[in-house]
Amino acid sequence: MSNFSDGINKFVGNFPPKTFAGGTCHMIGAFGNVGIVETNEGLVIFDLAMRQYGNRIFNSLRQLTDKPIKYIIYSHGHFDHCFGFSAILEEIEKKGWDMPQIIAHELLLRRFQKYKLLDEYHNWINSMQFASIAGKNRATSAQNTLEPTIIIRGNDNYQFKLGGLTFEIYHDMGETDDSIWMFLPEKKVLFTGDLMISSYPNVGNPYKVQRYPKHWAIAMERMIEKNADYLVPGHGPVIEGKDNIKEALSITAEAMHFVHDEVIRRLNQGKWFEQIYHEMLEIYPEKFKKHAYLRPVYGCYQFAIHAVYRLYHGWYNTGNPTDLFPSKSEEIAREFLKINSVENYYNHAQKLFNEGELQLALHILDVVIKGAPKENSGLLLKAHKLKIKILKQKAKEETSFIAFNILNNGANEIKSKLDELKKIQN
Numbered sequence: 001m002s003n004f005s006d007g008i009n010k011f012v013g014n015f016p017p018k019t020f021a022g023g024t025c026h027m028i029g030a031f032g033n034v035g036i037v038e039t040n041e042g043l044v045i046f047d048l049a050m051r052q053y054g055n056r057i058f059n060s061l062r063q064l065t066d067k068p069i070k071y072i073i074y075s076h077g078h079f080d081h082c083f084g085f086s087a088i089l090e091e092i093e094k095k096g097w098d099m100p101q102i103i104a105h106e107l108l109l110r111r112f113q114k115y116k117l118l119d120e121y122h123n124w125i126n127s128m129q130f131a132s133i134a135g136k137n138r139a140t141s142a143q144n145t146l147e148p149t150i151i152i153r154g155n156d157n158y159q160f161k162l163g164g165l166t167f168e169i170y171h172d173m174g175e176t177d178d179s180i181w182m183f184l185p186e187k188k189v190l191f192t193g194d195l196m197i198s199s200y201p202n203v204g205n206p207y208k209v210q211r212y213p214k215h216w217a218i219a220m221e222r223m224i225e226k227n228a229d230y231l232v233p234g235h236g237p238v239i240e241g242k243d244n245i246k247e248a249l250s251i252t253a254e255a256m257h258f259v260h261d262e263v264i265r266r267l268n269q270g271k272w273f274e275q276i277y278h279e280m281l282e283i284y285p286e287k288f289k290k291h292a293y294l295r296p297v298y299g300c301y302q303f304a305i306h307a308v309y310r311l312y313h314g315w316y317n318t319g320n321p322t323d324l325f326p327s328k329s330e331e332i333a334r335e336f337l338k339i340n341s342v343e344n345y346y347n348h349a350q351k352l353f354n355e356g357e358l359q360l361a362l363h364i365l366d367v368v369i370k371g372a373p374k375e376n377s378g379l380l381l382k383a384h385k386l387k388i389k390i391l392k393q394k395a396k397e398e399t400s401f402i403a404f405n406i407l408n409n410g411a412n413e414i415k416s417k418l419d420e421l422k423k424i425q426n
């Protein structure tokens with residue numbers, strides 16, 4: 001099994017439903033996790049996963065219990081957490097049950113509006129980010145939402161009781177600004193949403209809007225105080241045992257403080273992104289690299305460096321005035337090819353590849369791919385093939401789901417161009 005598939009199989013929820021806390025709580029893994037609390041007055045559901053898994057979630061749920069759903073809580077508004085509702089609604093209608101209360105943070109409403117405004121755009125970026133699991137299906141659309149009925153404002157807490165159990169709900173920022181998490185004091189169970197996943201936090205997703213590393217650390221520290229026995233993460237298996245939970249939360253808090261504070265230190269030293277990035281790679285502590293709860297299965301440390309920089313910095317990130325009003329990269333490549341031949345560039349890229357310098361080889365290959373005239377189709381074809389080979393190799397070595405998809409999509413996109421090049425050649 002490759003590094004990638006090893007980690008991601010756990011992450012996407014390829015495990016059977018789990019019952020815990022004396023039979024009162026369940027978790028269904030459906031890419032995003034669905035948490036279920038059974039009380040003698042009905043069910044509380046924490047997250048609904050993605051639309052594509054709606055029927056599967058419903059069938060699993062009804063194998064566990066036939067009680068009606070009284071509350072649904074959205075940990076945040078991402079499409080893998082609150083869109084798998086269709087079969088649940090059908091059942092409510094069929095049985096004539098009351099609609100459950102649906103609890104969310106006020107910023108989730110703004111998020112849903114944004115998704116409606118940017119529906120096609122989000123479909124496009126999500127089809128890239130989730131390419132390896134979305135297949136040909138539309139990855140997501142937020143045109144059809146189940147709207148909240150109880151709105152948590154600002155930093156307010158919220159609490160309700162059902163069947164003798166207390167449900168404490170808190171707001172914190174982390175992966176999103178609309179995150180809420182839940183704690184059951186009588187059962188000592190934490191439901192964290194994506195504030196905890198079986199991976200290094202998804203704090204610097206290359207496709208997505210700003211995330212909040214410092215707030216993430218604070219959320220972890222607030223959760224530690226609850227001294228939970230079970231933790232239901234947003235993705236991945238239930239974490240059990242006080243010590244394990246404390247370890248997962250505290251190492252995540254520590255990692256978030258680290259990346260945040262070290263980037264800040266370098267910003268204050270007047271450093272630009274490239275220098276900060278490469279220095280940060282050098283100082284990444286071994287204890288984080290090897291830690292079971294910080295494996296780069298989904299997000300990764302490199303992405304987190306970008307996240308912190310972007311939180312505090314404008315878009316001019318090189319400090320080099322050349323980059324202020326840049327030329328097209330194709331024009332730059334064509335000028336390079338005027339002073340040295342396409343063959344020399346290609347051969348040099350091949351040499352770098354043979355030496356294992358994959359990233360440098362990609363940079364040099366791009367000069368050929370972007371700058372060589374179409375008439376030179378023979379060499380262009382070779383350059384494209386070498387780029388595919390390098391991207392596939394990098395993808396194979398990659399553990400982060402998001403990075404894997406970017407590399408693999410890139411290789412597939414070039415493959416689809418090869419036929420065009422072959423036609424020119426013939």
Ligand SMILES: [Zn+2]
Nearest residue numbers: 032080194234
């Ligand atoms: Zn998620």
